[in-house]
Amino acid sequence: MDQKKAEELIRRLAAALRGTELYSPSHPLVQRGIDAFTTAATERLQSSPHVVIGFIGDEVVVDGMRLPRGTASLIGFARDLRDRGIEKVTLSRGLSRAEVGNLLSVFGDRASHVPLPDRLAAKGVRNVTLGRIVVDEVSDEQAGIAAARRVYSAAVETAESLWNAAKAGDQPDPAAARKIIDGLARLVTQDRTSLMALTALKKYDNYTFTHMVNVAALAMAQARSLNIEGPLLREFGFAALMHDIGKVHTPLDVLNKPDKLTSDEFKIMKRHVVEGAHILRRTPEMPALAPIVAFEHHLKQDLSGYPENIGSRRLNLCTMIVSIADVFDALRSNRPYRQGLATARIRSIMGEQGNPAFNQILLKRFVNLMGLFPVGNLVRLSGDELAVVTAEHPTDPFRPQVKILTDRTGAMIEEPVLANTWERDSRGEHPYAVVEAVDPESVDIDPLKFL
Ligand SMILES: [Fe+2]
Ligand SMILES: [Fe+2]
Known part of the structure; x- marks a missing residue:
């Protein structure tokens, strides 16, 4: 068969x-x-x-x-x-x-x-x-979160080398970029759940590089859900990965400034879209889409963003997808100046009535794609226990399967317990319910270890 x-x-x-x-x-x-x-x-x-x-x-x-x-x-x-x-x-x-x-x-x-x-x-x-099946413990090197984690970390490392090459004025190595994109394309098709869980890790020590990879992963997942595959899926991945590459020319004190930028500093920051387009146009083997997306990714649907005064224009579909991935990842990540926000909060910010930054149809699809409590999210249950989401319910996004990690006081329990929050007890009630997503770093738990 x-x-x-x-x-x-x-x-x-x-x-x-x-x-x-x-x-x-x-x-x-x-x-x-x-x-x-x-x-x-x-x-x-x-x-x-x-x-x-x-x-x-x-x-x-x-x-x-x-x-x-x-x-x-x-x-x-x-x-x-x-x-x-x-x-x-x-x-x-x-x-x-x-x-x-x-x-x-x-x-x-x-x-x-x-x-x-x-x-x-x-x-x-x-x-x-x-x-029941009687088998030897299956230890498949190619499967599961461990394999996905290897692909993801390698991608972050490579992203760093692409960044450094561009910064030194060299051309980013297209073969290295292609390797990242191939790995992500495979994951996005075969193990999206693990990949999405990995993008949810909140780190800021190497934000620049994880952001590149996360935006690529989140954009490719969206593209894939629009049935984009093969070479075009990879082109979307390239464009997403490199969207901020123009920031190699942004002075570090502006790039990493913890406070609000002054208007002069903001002017400098804004240059990254044009500089990115220049770099990418010069990079061999870069798809034509990449400089377009770099140029457009802060424009917004009504062109009220930047670069300013560019006349009328229709944004590329890839740009719209990348903008969603970009802002979502930026808000979710921990930055020196603020903690990453919980998914629900980000969603309400991004979906605000009339927010011109995003195509609302694509945004809605993105929200559905990410689920309410995506796999790998750390959540608080109604009894105050902390749990990691291990699977989504096929139809009810409010009731995932979780693995309970702590008791109600927050102390880790020895043997985590799987619970299907959609199940009812003999009285017809739900013994477990997910109340909210919790930032893993605020409680110092790595939820992915438990998947
Ligand atoms: Fe940007
Ligand atoms: Fe960005």
């Missing part, structure tokens, strides 16, 4: 399951979901007697083939089943539509305490078996 087909099979299973949980069994959406999954499974079972779907960690494996990580809904789905003790679902030839319907209703019924395999048997489902 090729990977596309395997992904399609799992997507249909997840969609059908979601339908069963949201609607009554006779609802057309539920019926359609059952049909769609049955068709895909039956097709597969024609060429092989069994299909084995496994859930290892956050990954879904179909007949031994690991599906690309990345979509939050797949991760949520995999974790959900695993948390309920299911690591393996085997479908066998002869599987009927009625069995699929029963399988989904059994999965969808969270109230029952009878073990899932027993309930399946009681419903006469014979062509589906549920089980």
Whole structure:
């Protein structure tokens, strides 16, 4: 089975399951979901007697083939089943539509305490078996947050060398830049969750370089969600990475001034857009988009920003995407003059009525893309415990899956506890609820260590 087909099979299973949980069994959406999954499974079972779907960690494996990580809904789905003790679902030839319907209703019924395999048997489902996988600890160097972290740190290091080259008047090495962009393009497609979590680390000792990489990552994630891929996705990445390169000519006392700039200083600061465009036009192999974005990224939708007096102009789509990524990352980062802001606060600033800085449609999409409590965010729960967001709920952004790290006094607990904040207890209430995002540095916890 090729990977596309395997992904399609799992997507249909997840969609059908979601339908069963949201609607009554006779609802057309539920019926359609059952049909769609049955068709895909039956097709597969024609060429092989069994299909084995496994859930290892956050990954879904179909007949031994690991599906690309990345979509939050797949991760949520995999974790959900695993948390309920299911690591393996085997479908066998002869599987009927009625069995699929029963399988989904059994999965969808969270109230029952009878073990899932027993309930399946009681419903006469014979062509589906549920089980646990026995495998050696999977240690895949290429997968997960550790691998993403390596790509990310290498990107920050390379960004620093590009910066230094431009500062010395040399041409930034296009091959090095390409390496960063290739790494980010891979992550943005295969493991967006980890990449987005990494951009949320708040550091200011090397802000300049992390900002370059974060803006590239955040812009590429937006572009990817607009179905931009391949060479164009990379061009967007280049342009985003280099948007502020003109700042190599901004004197450090202006660049790092903790207080408000005087009007003269602001005038100097404003030059970085034109200087950036000059540098990038001279850099070999730089896509034509890069100087455009450097030139435009402070212009705003109504051209009320800078450079001033440039006549009428339509901003490039990439510029609009980069402006969103740029301001979002700047507000979120800790700077010498202020703490990084929480996501919710940034969102209200950026989304203010009539804010001319952003294209509001793209901004709305960005907000949806980032989720309310993105994976890797440190959050406070209603009982005052601190937790890290480990997965987003496929449909309810207010109720992610979290790993609880501290007790209500703030003391670290020895064995962090996973909690699905969407789950209700026997009285029908939510025992856990996320109240707000917390700045990891204010409590000195690195949430990514717990992913
Ligand atoms: Fe800028
Ligand atoms: Fe910037």
